[in-house]
């Protein structure tokens with residue numbers, strides 16, 4: 042068997058008629074995603090339970106949009122008249138770590154929160170989760186989601202071991218990582234029921250960044266599985282997945298740290314990054330081991346105050362703070378809350394035995410921020426939830442403002458970017474954001490995964506003019522991030538957002554987009570799946 046050829050199989054499951062949902066109330070709850078992309082409409086929805094039902098729905102539909110939790114920030118999960126296929130009923134966790142394989146097999150509609158809870162009960166851990174726990178596994182693979190912990194663990198792509206995908210033809214591919222590699226002449230062959238299909242591998246060079254969700258993956262000798270990861274529902278419907286998991290779940294300590302100066306905060310992030318990388322390199326059991334550093338800018342802190350999130354979550358944020366970090370420190374799984382408190386108190390009095398937590402506290406003392414930090418020690422789930430609620434409350438609050446503005450003008454949409462640059466260039470990019478927003482008179486908040494050099498500038502639009510001006514600002518940010526050696530599309534994908542589609546074009550040029558379209562034409566010649574997502578149909 043050639044390694045660039047894969048044979049599809051015919052689907053299994055019940056072969057009943059496709060059951061269409063036309064209830065307007067049910068449909069109404071599926072007409073938009075978290076991008077507040079305007080104009081969503083659909084008249085039919087299918088909620089399959091089996092792979093056969095997915096295949097049948099694909100075979101009989103003119104156009105289809107697969108959806109998960111619709112937490113997309115790109116409009117990619119907003120229907121534009123397609124028949125919707127929701128994976129919400131394909132929500133079974135099939136096996137956890139079978140025969141010590143270090144994997145979990147799940148259906149596409151399992152939520153990240155349900156997966157995490159099931160793994161936690163077995164002491165296992167799946168790290169590359171987006172910060173929204175309601176997202177479905179299938180959605181995270183379709184967008185190559187990343188999240189807070191990319192700094193230590195990489196993106197979804199690195200953790201996907203196998204995929205089951207139903208193609209627009211109704212054929213099913215079971216793709217194992219390592220089993221199907223591109224031919225050295227740059228193609229894959231798919232043996233489908235109707236004949237053989239040759240899929241060209243695009244020739245553009247992807248930017249070298251820790252996370253990327255920018256159209257189709259392409260590399261010489263690439264694995265077929267990587268073509269489907271991040272393809273945003275345009276090549277097939279993912280029905281089941283095998284993910285790698287960590288055999289041991291670390292203990293997590295969350296630390297919220299307000300700073301009075303941005304430079305001071307950025308220096309602290311730099312120190313944490315360097316110290317953690319040393320720990321990983323040396324394997325020092327007492328070294329500081331950070332998996333994520335989230336950041337909130339001054340406007341985010343204002344939004345928190347305006348919406349009372351600080352009071353609701355019992356967190357005091359000094360008025361003088363202009364930036365805050367939420368740091369995830371990983372500790373040995375055996376540590377108890379009492380031991381953690383003892384180490385924190387000891388560090389303050391310079392009496393603590395040497396430990397990762399005591400070392401981390403000493404870094405806080407040296408940075409002169411120890412007195413203002415809020416710490417959730419391992420096991421203090423209630424406090425951890427409050428600190429996470431503060432971080433997660435910011436996008437929710439900003440999105441709420443977008444929704445309210447949209448009630449006055451339906452053209453208003455979420456206007457946000459998802460850039461990544463090498464960490465050394467991060468401050469430069471933040472200054473560029475400030476200048477551009479100030480110059481345009483835009484209200485904006487910036488937050489994100491600063492440990493990766495990936496933060497999300499979000500316009501808080503009052504009018505449609507703000508949206509238009511914000512879009513121009515985002516194009517400028519994208520060009521600047523490419524100039525700084527980064528990428529304008531880090532983790533959310535491209536979707537239907539015209540600015541993101543333009544940024545994709547700026548990243549790979551017209552030829553690159555044409556190469557992506559050639560992949561799409563080979564696998565989906567009738568353009569059934571997600572027309573208008575990634576590039577115009």
Ligand SMILES: Cc1cc2nc3c(=O)[nH]c(=O)nc-3n(C[C@H](O)[C@H](O)[C@H](O)COP(=O)(O)OP(=O)(O)OC[C@H]3O[C@@H](n4cnc5c(N)ncnc54)[C@H](O)[C@@H]3O)c2cc1C
Nearest residue numbers: 109110111112113117171172177179180181183187274279
């Ligand atoms: C509050 C908030 C925080 C977020 N934080 C992060 C973050 O930290 N990191 C990050 O990467 N993203 C983040 N996101 C974005 C979003 O959660 C991710 O893109 C997530 O992966 C989408 O999953 P979903 O199930 O909601 O997919 P949907 O939004 O339903 O769909 C997303 C795309 O995937 C396609 N798709 C969905 N399911 C399938 C399937 N089974 N087969 C084929 N295609 C499919 C859809 O067609 C669509 O193009 C956040 C969103 C919100 C609202």
